[in-house]
Amino acid sequence: MASPDRTLHPPPRGDHHELPVHEVVLLLETDHERGLGLDEAALRLELEGPNALPPVDRRGPLVRFLVQFHHPLIYVLLAAAVATLLLGEVVDAGVILAVVLINAGIGFVQETRAEQALNALMAMVRTQATVVRDGVRRRITSEDLVPGDLVVLETGDRVPADLRFVTAHELQIDESALTGESVPVEKVPMALPAETALADRANMAYSGGLVTRGRGHGIVVATGADTEIGRIHRLVGEAEVLQTPLTRKIGRFSRVLTVIILGLAALAFALGTVRGEPVDEMLTAAVALAVGAIPEGLPAVVTITLAIGVARMARRRAIIRRLPAVETLGSTTVICTDKTGTLTANAMTVTTIVAGGRSHPVTGTGYASEGQVLDDDDPADLARHPALRECLVAGALCNDTHLTETAGRREVAGDPTEAALLVAAEKAGLDPDQLRRRLPRLDAVPFDSERRYMATLHRDESGRVVVYIKGAVERLLDMATHELDRHGTVTAIDTDAGHARADELAGRALRVLAFGRAEMPASTTALTEGLIDGRVTLLGLLAMFDPPRPEALTAVSACRDAGIEVKMITGDHAGTARAIAERFALGHGGVPTVVTGTDLAACPDEDLPELVAGTAVFARVSPEQKLRLVRSLQAAGHVADLTGDGVNDAPALRRADIGVAMGEGGTEVAKEAADMVLTDDDFASIEAAVEEGRGVFDNLRKFITFILPTSIGQGLVILAAIALATTLPILPVQVLWVNMTTAVALGLVLAFEPPEADVMRRPPVPSSRPLLTRSLAGRIALVSALMLFGAFGLFEWALGQDEPVAVARTVAVNVFVVVQVAYLLNCRSLERPMWRVGLFSNRWVPAGLTAMLGLQLLFTYAPWMNDLFHSAPIHPAWWLGITGLGVVVFTVVEVEKWLRHPRHARRAAPTRPRRPPTPVDPGRRHDRRTRAR
Numbered sequence: 001m002a003s004p005d006r007t008l009h010p011p012p013r014g015d016h017h018e019l020p021v022h023e024v025v026l027l028l029e030t031d032h033e034r035g036l037g038l039d040e041a042a043l044r045l046e047l048e049g050p051n052a053l054p055p056v057d058r059r060g061p062l063v064r065f066l067v068q069f070h071h072p073l074i075y076v077l078l079a080a081a082v083a084t085l086l087l088g089e090v091v092d093a094g095v096i097l098a099v100v101l102i103n104a105g106i107g108f109v110q111e112t113r114a115e116q117a118l119n120a121l122m123a124m125v126r127t128q129a130t131v132v133r134d135g136v137r138r139r140i141t142s143e144d145l146v147p148g149d150l151v152v153l154e155t156g157d158r159v160p161a162d163l164r165f166v167t168a169h170e171l172q173i174d175e176s177a178l179t180g181e182s183v184p185v186e187k188v189p190m191a192l193p194a195e196t197a198l199a200d201r202a203n204m205a206y207s208g209g210l211v212t213r214g215r216g217h218g219i220v221v222a223t224g225a226d227t228e229i230g231r232i233h234r235l236v237g238e239a240e241v242l243q244t245p246l247t248r249k250i251g252r253f254s255r256v257l258t259v260i261i262l263g264l265a266a267l268a269f270a271l272g273t274v275r276g277e278p279v280d281e282m283l284t285a286a287v288a289l290a291v292g293a294i295p296e297g298l299p300a301v302v303t304i305t306l307a308i309g310v311a312r313m314a315r316r317r318a319i320i321r322r323l324p325a326v327e328t329l330g331s332t333t334v335i336c337t338d339k340t341g342t343l344t345a346n347a348m349t350v351t352t353i354v355a356g357g358r359s360h361p362v363t364g365t366g367y368a369s370e371g372q373v374l375d376d377d378d379p380a381d382l383a384r385h386p387a388l389r390e391c392l393v394a395g396a397l398c399n400d401t402h403l404t405e406t407a408g409r410r411e412v413a414g415d416p417t418e419a420a421l422l423v424a425a426e427k428a429g430l431d432p433d434q435l436r437r438r439l440p441r442l443d444a445v446p447f448d449s450e451r452r453y454m455a456t457l458h459r460d461e462s463g464r465v466v467v468y469i470k471g472a473v474e475r476l477l478d479m480a481t482h483e484l485d486r487h488g489t490v491t492a493i494d495t496d497a498g499h500a501r502a503d504e505l506a507g508r509a510l511r512v513l514a515f516g517r518a519e520m521p522a523s524t525t526a527l528t529e530g531l532i533d534g535r536v537t538l539l540g541l542l543a544m545f546d547p548p549r550p551e552a553l554t555a556v557s558a559c560r561d562a563g564i565e566v567k568m569i570t571g572d573h574a575g576t577a578r579a580i581a582e583r584f585a586l587g588h589g590g591v592p593t594v595v596t597g598t599d600l601a602a603c604p605d606e607d608l609p610e611l612v613a614g615t616a617v618f619a620r621v622s623p624e625q626k627l628r629l630v631r632s633l634q635a636a637g638h639v640a641d642l643t644g645d646g647v648n649d650a651p652a653l654r655r656a657d658i659g660v661a662m663g664e665g666g667t668e669v670a671k672e673a674a675d676m677v678l679t680d681d682d683f684a685s686i687e688a689a690v691e692e693g694r695g696v697f698d699n700l701r702k703f704i705t706f707i708l709p710t711s712i713g714q715g716l717v718i719l720a721a722i723a724l725a726t727t728l729p730i731l732p733v734q735v736l737w738v739n740m741t742t743a744v745a746l747g748l749v750l751a752f753e754p755p756e757a758d759v760m761r762r763p764p765v766p767s768s769r770p771l772l773t774r775s776l777a778g779r780i781a782l783v784s785a786l787m788l789f790g791a792f793g794l795f796e797w798a799l800g801q802d803e804p805v806a807v808a809r810t811v812a813v814n815v816f817v818v819v820q821v822a823y824l825l826n827c828r829s830l831e832r833p834m835w836r837v838g839l840f841s842n843r844w845v846p847a848g849l850t851a852m853l854g855l856q857l858l859f860t861y862a863p864w865m866n867d868l869f870h871s872a873p874i875h876p877a878w879w880l881g882i883t884g885l886g887v888v889v890f891t892v893v894e895v896e897k898w899l900r901h902p903r904h905a906r907r908a909a910p911t912r913p914r915r916p917p918t919p920v921d922p923g924r925r926h927d928r929r930t931r932a933r
Contacts, residue, residue: 035132035150163218171214325675329693355540356387356486386488391540395421476514509579555684587616695755713787806872822886
């Protein structure tokens with residue numbers, strides 16, 4: 001036993017694949033047959049710690065909550081609340097504080113949810129493991145594993161730590177969640193070159209992988225934080241969550257608005273005190289100006305608008321986990337999409353069967369049995385195509401995989417390639433279970449990398465004994481002496497034709513397997529390689545691949561039409577990635593440029609932006625390289641979205657402007673790290689989400705354009721009163737009434753505006769473009785000025801008519817409200833005239849107008865409201881002047897829109913025709929409607 005003060009000195013993490021087995025055994029001071037001793041394992045557990053992911057240091061709940069108040073506009077609101085409270089206006093202060101607290105609570109909840117990504121990673125590695133200690137197999141929890149342990153892996157096991165294989169027997173491991181590899185990887189114990197990429201290290205297994213076939217023994221070389229999953233865990237914890245374009249724009253807008261508000265309040269206070277006005281009255285006026293100029297309803301309405309977008313997206317099968325992600329989708333300029341399980345079905349599918357000299361297409365995708373084997377355009381009749389039937393029977397019987405039904409979904413117990421063979425047989429009308437009963441297996445020769453084929457021995461009810469064989473095309477063509485023609489007659493084999501057909505299929509990036517049959521004497525009960533030689537008849541070829549999702553093809557095209565660039569980032573092989581990219585027409589002119597992870601590693605940072613800009617496909621990339629690509633796109637000014645479903649996608653999902661995970665096939669790690677989860681794993685749902693996101697962004701701009709004239713107009717009215725040394729036309733409590741009621745009853749209806757007809761024919765909104773363009777800022781200034789002159793003018797006129805101050809102020813308040821009612825109709829479209837939009841296209845508009853007018857009548861005529869808000873009833877004649885101002889403002893804004901955007905006034909906006917449902921394979925659920933561009 002080693003001494004307690006001794007520590008292991010293994011090679012640096014990641015270098016074990018280049019060492020022979022005996023060197024790994026020596027470095028880890030273990031035994032490749034008996035494993036560690038019990039005492040030594042206990043000592044190492046004490047020294048190394050448990051095989052678990054460590055917690056990441058993060059801000060506590062209190063700090064996370066307090067950070068929500070770190071915002072310039074919030075500072076002004078808090079200062080105004082304190083000042084208002086000191087002046088005895090408890091109601092005013094309470095309203096302001098309530099808005100601030102609600103906004104902080106929402107932000108706190110959002111940030112807390114993001115922490116769950118780390119918990120999902122930790123849960124993923126908690127499993128059971130079989131180890132050999134002191135020569136005895138033992139079942140322990142994975143947390144008790146230590147470097148040097150000898151682990152036994154068998155079909156169905158989850159890899160509990162990073163292992164270097166000592167032995168491997170027909171061992172295949174599904175590493176798609178970690179590397180993006182679309183098919184299970186065959187494992188061998190031999191040493192590999194040092195530069196071998198992680199996804200190609202066939203002598204290693206990494207924590208989180210799933211054994212799909214075979215068995216093997218491996219020595220633990222890394223546990224806990226030192227594993228590949230531990231490295232990803234650190235990347236997720238360290239990845240910065242960027243501000244969304246919306247939060248950046250609102251932050252910039254808020255800072256500018258804060259400076260303006262403080263400047264106006266200071267100017268008003270200084271102007272009054274210099275003229276000898278009482279300090280407390282000037283402080284009240286300054287607070288009134290600040291409160292009036294700040295759009296208190298902005299945080300609440302922004303949150304509600306985003307929440308409405310969330311609800312709309314949920315109906316279109318996109319679940320939003322962070323509210324600002326709704327708007328970010330609308331600003332997306334590039335989508336970095338994974339291949340396996342995102343663009344493709346992540347289910348090997350037979351597409352072509354070549355048998356008897358004829359090619360038979362196969363319809364359907366994935367593991368569902370819906371689909372057909374065709375002969376020309378009709379379902380193939382197996383009675384008329386015996387070679388086709390025998391080829392399918394060989395695929396179903398020379399097979400160790402089973403398909404199971406769980407919660408309405410088919411799951412694979414075994415190898416995905418063999419599962420595709422079973423599904424192909426079902427599509428032709430064969431029942432694999434019935435075939436197994438009719439032709440029970442007597443013996444088998446398992447597949448291995450040297451033999452390159454698998455063979456099974458069967459006996460039917462009549463006593464006939466036959467061997468079915470599947471394997472590499474080159475191997476079976478070498479073994480075969482005959483082939484089956486279309487009539488089922490055994491003829492001499494044409495090897496050249498077989499190679500040519502196989503090469504043609506492989507050139508389409510299809511995986512091709514060959515199938516054969518060998519007749520045996522009736523007395524045969526055991527199978528050896530020698531018995532097969534010289535007896536093999538070639539039955540045919542089956543070509544398969546992981547197919548593109550049909551709806552994803554349409555969605556990628558739609559994103560391209562909307563000005564969104566699509567790039568593929570995958571851990572799969574370059575050739576496979578290129579073939580899929582060609583089907584999606586990625587790249588310039590539909591010709592994809594492919595860059596591998598090795599190329600990325602060799603590319604210096606200063607050359608990376610140019611490389612990324614001209615590349616459509618990145619293959620064999622690592623998690624760090626995905627992060628590097630996302631950062632490069634963001635540095636170039638892109639709003640980068642990333643889709644994925646694997647553990648390896650989690651760091652980049654968290655770093656991206658918006659991460660999109662697959663709800664059905666995605667890992668829990670990816671879902672927790674993402675901002676949005678697609679419940680149907682349908683890439684096409686991203687198109688719908690982008691449309692909704694663009695609509696949300698439009699509605700937010702409409703709301704800000706709508707709400708600011710009231711705030712600015714009220715501030716200007718108060719400033720003008722101070723400058724002219726006259727009575728304030730509007731009090732702070734009345735300011736709060738106007739701001740909150742118009743924001744909720746009127747402004748909120750804009751959140752329900754449907755996306756405009758051309759929203760998906762516009763280019764993405766540049767992230768550098770401010771929320772308010774010059775034209776919108778000019779419109780806001782115009783309406784603010786009209787409010788200033790209208791409210792101040794009618795206020796002074798009322799005083800000149802010997803009306804009480806309370807009546808004059810009530811008139812001024814009603815001017816602001818009625819002008820906002822008229823202006824709301826203008827703001828339903830920022831460019832098109834109101835009559836093109838239609839009054840009833842948003843059913844909430846009449847309801848909001850009715851509610852606002854009802855509230856204002858209460859404000860004006862209800863005695864208890866008069867007492868609370870210092871208002872007073874006004875004569876009906878005043879409503880004529882107030883309404884006239886509203887009509888004037890409405891007309892002026894419509895004329896301004898016509899002058900700036902005459903094309904929208906000359907013709908109606910084109911309607912967006914509905915795209916017919918995307919053609920899908922029979923039986924595949926697809927009830928989503930897509931829209932044509």
